[in-house]
Amino acid sequence: GDSVTQMEGPVTLSEEAFLTINCTYTATGYPSLFWYVQYPGEGLQLLLKATKADDKGSNKGFEATYRKETTSFHLEKGSVQVSDSAVYFCALSGGSQGNLIFGKGTKLSVKP
Amino acid sequence: SAVISQKPSRDICQRGTSLTIQCQVDSQVTMMFWYRQQPGQSLTLIATANQGSEATYESGFVIDKFPISRPNLTFSTLTVSNMSPEDSSIYLCSVKLAGGPLGELFFGEGSRLTVL
Numbered sequence: 001g002d003s004v005t006q007m008e009g010p011v012t013l014s015e016e017a018f019l020t021i022n023c024t025y026t027a028t029g030y031p032s033l034f035w036y037v038q039y040p041g042e043g044l045q046l047l048l049k050a051t052k053a054d055d056k057g058s059n060k061g062f063e064a065t066y067r068k069e070t071t072s073f074h075l076e077k078g079s080v081q082v083s084d085s086a087v088y089f090c091a092l093s094g095g096s097q098g099n100l101i102f103g104k105g106t107k108l109s110v111k112p
Numbered sequence: 113s114a115v116i117s118q119k120p121s122r123d124i125c126q127r128g129t130s131l132t133i134q135c136q137v138d139s140q141v142t143m144m145f146w147y148r149q150q151p152g153q154s155l156t157l158i159a160t161a162n163q164g165s166e167a168t169y170e171s172g173f174v175i176d177k178f179p180i181s182r183p184n185l186t187f188s189t190l191t192v193s194n195m196s197p198e199d200s201s202i203y204l205c206s207v208k209l210a211g212g213p214l215g216e217l218f219f220g221e222g223s224r225l226t227v228l
Contacts, residue, residue: 031215032214032215032216034215034216036219042221043116043204043219043220043221043222044155044204044219045219046216046218049213049215049216051214051215089154089155093214093215095157097143097145097157097160097168098143098160098208098215099143099145099157099160099206099217100155100206100215100217101157102154102155103154104153104154105153105154
């Protein structure tokens with residue numbers, strides 16, 4: 001079945017460092033791809049998305065490009081801030097009920 | 113977007129008891145889902161809540177353990193029955209909005225259950 005594989009965390013970076021969180025997927029058909037973020041003590045919220053191959057999703061300085069040839073959707077940010085500390089989940093729309101299938105999540109900690 | 117209210121936000125429960133979690137949405141939705149997030153793990157779909165009929169459960173989840181109701185379009189409940197410490201998790205309500213963006217789901221803040 002469809003699945004998402006995400007790099008293991010936790011990831012610890014210094015402020016202004018470059019961030020990459022790898023995400024690859026396995027799916028039949030052409031799913032939409034998402035990054036969700038969970039800040040401490042808060043619910044999951046959508047960070048960015050891409051609905052077809054070569055689309056780039058972006059929000060709050062984060063970017064991810066839907067790469068069909070490598071089945072990837074890596075999350076990047078050029079300069080992280082302490083406020084970016086959170087758990088990041090890669091997901092695809094592939095469930096039989098229209099639900100999302102999630103990766104295991106990557107915890108990011110940014111130090112001042 | 114939508115405002116999704118989940119109650120309770122957290123609870124500490126005794127082994128063998130049951131707890132019902134409520135999810136109320138302020139917008140028209142087409143689909144409602146219940147997910148579980150075990151400590152340090154990803155989100156796993158428990159079931160799809162169907163309005164006026166039995167929920168559709170994922171493999172490994174059964175109605176006797178996780179009965180679900182959805183009496184109308186914007187409200188659903190999940191009960192965790194006969195709880196054991198292994199049921200300690202965050203339970204999340206998630207919805208797809210009517211006319212919403214393709215594939216996008218909105219999530220409640222979750223209900224954190226600790227079973228002693």
